[in-house]
Amino acid sequence: MKFRAPREVGLSLRGRRIKGSPTTLKSYNLRSVVCYEPRWGAPRLWGARRPLSTCPPTGGKAAPLSSFLTEQELQTVRRRPVTFCSSFEGRVSVVLKPVEGGSGPSDGGSTTREPSSGGSTTGVPSPNGGTASEHRPTHFLPLQRYHQLAKHKHSYVYDFEITSIGKLSEYEAGELVNVYFHSGEELGIGIVNRRSNLAIRIIDRDVRKSINDHFFLTKLYESVKRRFHYLYRDVHLCKWMYSLRVRNGINMYCKMVSSTSDGLPGLVVYSLGKDLYIRYDNLAIQRFRSIIEKELDAIFSPQNILCKRIASKKEKRAQQGKEYTLETIKGDHSDVRHCENGLTFYNQVSNTTYIPFHVENKRDRLFLRSVCDGANVLCVNGNVGEYLINCAAVSEVAPSASGASGASGVSILLCESAKNASYVDRNVKRNGCEQVRRSSGPSAGGFTEPFAPMLE
Numbered sequence: 164m165k166f167r168a169p170r171e172v173g174l175s176l177r178g179r180r181i182k183g184s185p186t187t188l189k190s191y192n193l194r195s196v197v198c199y200e201p202r203w204g205a206p207r208l209w210g211a212r213r214p215l216s217t218c219p220p221t222g223g224k225a226a227p228l229s230s231f232l233t234e235q236e237l238q239t240v241r242r243r244p245v246t247f248c249s250s251f252e253g254r255v256s257v258v259l260k261p262v263e264g265g266s267g268p269s270d271g272g273s274t275t276r277e278p279s280s281g282g283s284t285t286g287v288p289s290p291n292g293g294t295a296s297e298h299r300p301t302h303f304l305p306l307q308r309y310h311q312l313a314k315h316k317h318s319y320v321y322d323f324e325i326t327s328i329g330k331l332s333e334y335e336a337g338e339l340v341n342v343y344f345h346s347g348e349e350l351g352i353g354i355v356n357r358r359s360n361l362a363i364r365i366i367d368r369d370v371r372k373s374i375n376d377h378f379f380l381t382k383l384y385e386s387v388k389r390r391f392h393y394l395y396r397d398v399h400l401c402k403w404m405y406s407l408r409v410r411n412g413i414n415m416y417c418k419m420v421s422s423t424s425d426g427l428p429g430l431v432v433y434s435l436g437k438d439l440y441i442r443y444d445n446l447a448i449q450r451f452r453s454i455i456e457k458e459l460d461a462i463f464s465p466q467n468i469l470c471k472r473i474a475s476k477k478e479k480r481a482q483q484g485k486e487y488t489l490e491t492i493k494g495d496h497s498d499v500r501h502c503e504n505g506l507t508f509y510n511q512v513s514n515t516t517y518i519p520f521h522v523e524n525k526r527d528r529l530f531l532r533s534v535c536d537g538a539n540v541l542c543v544n545g546n547v548g549e550y551l552i553n554c555a556a557v558s559e560v561a562p563s564a565s566g567a568s569g570a571s572g573v574s575i576l577l578c579e580s581a582k583n584a585s586y587v588d589r590n591v592k593r594n595g596c597e598q599v600r601r602s603s604g605p606s607a608g609g610f611t612e613p614f615a616p617m618l619e
Contacts, residue, residue: 337450
């Protein structure tokens with residue numbers, strides 16, 4: 164009986180009986196299950212008890228997308244058109260290498276599809292070397308690493324942990340795949356980028372789930388609602404999001420989406436009042452950027468949408484932001500503004516590496532204000548002066564230290580690009596911290612150069 168060659172990465176037949184006829188491909192000896200399409204019926208997975216589900220039609224009833232969102236909020240998601248659909252049987256399957264010292268336990272939080280019983284090891288080391296010593300290519304998956312993945316502590320897979328990794332090069336970045344342990348346990352659905360050392364990033368743990376536009380929109384809505392839920396305990400997102408800035412006049416300055424923490428690996432979104440700043444940290448998530456950007460525009464109605472996306476194929480992280488390209492999606496390329504603790508800061512996105520402002524460290528700067536008490540402060544690599552100006556604003560009203568004559572000075576050492584220095588000048592004058600002094604570096608001969616006046 165003839166069978167088509169398996170198209171799954173790292174999978175092959177094992178001489179199983181199918182409809183009473185044994186397979187003749189005895190040379191295939193991997194301890195894995197196989198997904199193929201027989202001639203007589205719907206696609207089935209070996210070991211599955213029921214036919215595979217397909218993506219629901221647009222506007223039809225579907226299973227609950229989220230337990231965190233209300234039914235009204237889910238209806239908003241379901242009304243969005245579906246531009247793509249990735250079903251279980253249409254995805255490529257990827258198998259990890261055997262667990263070192265034998266197959267791992269089956270109680271690691273995954274659903275066991277077929278237990279393994281003996282067999283040879285076929286893991287091939289990845290051609291990509293140069294990784295850390297604890298992540299060196301091996302023929303086996305370390306037991307500790309297995310527990311990290313099975314217990315959902317990590318949501319990424321290294322390239323050297325996959326069998327037949329070379330076959331993944333045939334697929335573009337952003338391709339959805341089903342990921343399994345070598346014993347047949349389900350790990351989840353991942354997005355692929357073969358050019359990265361993190362070849363697969365897990366986005367869901369149920370491999371039988373169908374992925375379409377609604378999946379990413381649900382993750383996006385959940386992320387936004389978590390930020391509102393932090394401020395308002397019983398918030399209804401539908402009542403707030405479309406009237407957030409226009410009707411209520413509320414300007415939020417925070418990180419709305421935080422990559423893997425919100426189930427969208429590689430996507431970072433900052434809300435900066437009337438501006439929206441989007442950053443794509445990997446090539447895989449960029450495949451769905453049209454879905455994400457369109458919905459973010461509908462939720463916040465910003466005046467400007469600025470986007471930085473990674474352009475280097477290898478996703479290198481030591482180029483000081485040069486691996487990113489800036490794109491203005493909506494509005495003009497103007498300065499962005501950030502307000503915190505009664506202070507206002509300006510910056511230009513083209514001058515920054517990753518983020519225009521350190522929004523997450525707002526509480527740290529508030530803490531520094533409480534401990535400075537007019538003391539001298541040396542700020543090294545201070546972006547556009549957020550830390551420095553927060554300390555200087557306190558020193559203006561705080562009494563001078565005992566035994567000191569005159570007002571206390573705040574010193575700053577600028578070690579970033581010269582473009583940021585002009586924005587530090589502007590922010591210092593905007594917040595009335597004229598006593599601040601700066602130096603452009605060690606060659607300047609000390610911290611005695613005052614900020615030059617700057618015309619608005």
